[in-house]
Amino acid sequence: MTLPSSSIICKNLKSALSNPSCVSELLQSEVSKGYLLGPFDSIPYTNFHINPIGLAEHKYSKKKRLIVDLSAPHENADHPSLNELIDKEEFSLQYVTIDDAIHLIKKLGSKSWLIKTDITDAFKIMPLKQDLWPFHGIQWDNKFYFFKRLVFGCRSSPKIFDTLSTAICWIAQNKYGIKNILHLLDDFLVIEPLEANAQATMTRLLNMFKELGIPLSAKKTEGPCVVLEYLGISLDTNKMEARLPREKIVRIKEIIDSFSRRNKCTKRELLSLLGHLNFACRVIVPGRSFVSHLIKLSTRVKKLSHHVHIKACRPDLxxxxxxxNNWNGVSFFLNDNIVKAADMQLFTDATLTSFGGFLPKSLVSRQFSGRFDINRRILYCIFRTLPHRYGLRTLGALLA
Known part of the structure; x- marks a missing residue:
């Protein structure tokens, strides 16, 4: 990382200025926990960056948190922001997905035990190098403060923190015998087979964090159990399925209905919509085919405040x-091996009035009782030809 060669003081964001009492309270909390150095009446460094602060409110819980804009100043060649000086490639990170958890559950089998926990104040347990303190400065109420811990919003923070999480997983596997552990930054998921003593595993996990001196959130520590929400998705090892929580289905439907009545929106709003749809795609796999147009639209303008026309995307919405509206929010854990129709010697054909299907030891020929489009007729034909021993999971693998 190249250190800034010039000093700058940036103005705070409107969200902070409009709620000064909340900002003061949050800052005092950061100081009392030892995360912030200060307050100072004057800046104690010769070369420094004073970055804008603001308030972000969680859309649903309404909880407010302090944000630091380390990408400011924007588009200023004379004073590059701290994030501009951090190499994107060096600090890129590939995150664990819900598919990784599902793959491990399938490996360990039905009724596997699930355990999860979460580190409290995640980034802030990691210290910053002292020579970086001057460039993580903020200003409030004519006082100056400097962060001593990793800052949420810094381009390098996730990768740096992930080195700790990766080390924790190594320790769990090699020193505490907890073999099946995943992490996404501060979220940890442990999966144990049915025959394991999952309660003993839970005890070892909690003891490990205690001995390492890493604080955990009691509210976000759960298990052992067979149904658990991880990364916003309900995993059920008893039924071997993943589900979108009902309240999230309702929320996404409301958002889609709102966008369906609009002709244009800002890039920021479009990216928010895409965030919800991509989240739903974790379970609604076919939905991936209906976000590509929206993604292309989001790249046509540069600034988040710029508008894009979305009328042409209504068919996707x-x-x-x-x-x-027609799906129950459930996705089966499909077999990882894709079974091709030719490998099964499955052959089908359908007309407007009837269908036929062939599978070794199985021959089906029937008439349609209802009026369906040809795609539904073909799908129905495949389903009726497959014996019950193959089931829906095989049908899903065939169509994947």
Whole structure:
């Protein structure tokens, strides 16, 4: 990382200025926990960056948190921001996905035990190098403060913190015998087979964090159990399925309905919509085909405040509405091995009035009783031809 060669003081964001009492309270909490150095009447460094602060409110819980804009100043060649000086490639990070958890559950089998926990004040337990303190400065109420711990919003923070999480997983596996552990930054998931003593595993996990001196959130520590929400998705090892929580289905439907009535929106709003749809795609796999147009639209303008026309995307939003209105929010854990129809010697054909299907030891020929489009007729034909021993999971693998 290249250190800034010039000093700058940036103005705070409107969100902070409009709620000064909340900002003061949050700052005092940071100081009391030892995360912030200060307050100072004057800046104690010759070369420094004073970055803008603001308030972010969680859309649903309404909880407020302090944010630091380390990408400021924006588009200023004379004073590059701290994030501009951090190499993107060096600090890129590939995160664990819900598919990784599902893959491990399938490996360990039905009714596997699930345990999860979460580190409290995650980034802030990691110290900053002292020579970086001057560039993580903020100003409030004519006083100056400097962060001594990793800052949420710094380009390098996730990768740096992930080195700790990766080390924790190594310690768990090699020193505490907890073999099946995943992490996404500060979130940890442990999966144990049915025959394991999962309660003993839970005890070892908690003891490990205690001995390492890493604080955990009691509210976010759960298990051992067979149904657990991880990364916003409910995992059920008893039924071997993943589910979108009902309240999230309702929320996404409301958002889609709102966008369906609009002709344009800002890039920021479009990215928010894409965030919700990509989240739903973790379970609604076919939905991935109906976000590509929206993604392309989001790249046509540069600034978040710029508007894009979304009228042409209404068919995609209509399809998403159909997914959410006619689907129960459940996705089976499909077999990782894709079974091709030719390998099974499965052959089918359908007309407007009847269908036929062949599988070794199985021959089906029937008439359609209802009026369906040809795609549904073909799907129905495949389903009726497959014996019950293959089931829906095989059908899903065939269609994947």
């Amino acid at each position: 209509v399809m998403w509405s159909k997914f959410l």
